Amino acid sequence: MDTKFSASEQILSSDIGDEMVMMDINLGKYFSLKGPSGRVWELIGNGTTVQAIFDVLLEEYDVEAEQCQQELLALLKDLHDAEMIVAAG
Incomplete structure (x- = not known):
């Protein structure tokens, strides 16, 4: 939970209204994240630890801690597997 991630180069x-829209410039693929997932992307861009992201999500959204942690870790795994984020520390 002390790991920090950053967006791949x-x-x-770009933040467009209520969603984050991303483009992989090497593959020419577009992605979007809405709601809590978009908030996670925003926090990743701030160099926030996984624990700090978890704490913000618990504060800002009506979600149980266990569910929040499971979904956060699943999202981070998906983003990492898609090479959209890299571990920064």
């Missing part, structure tokens, strides 16, 4: 992102 090949990912460009």
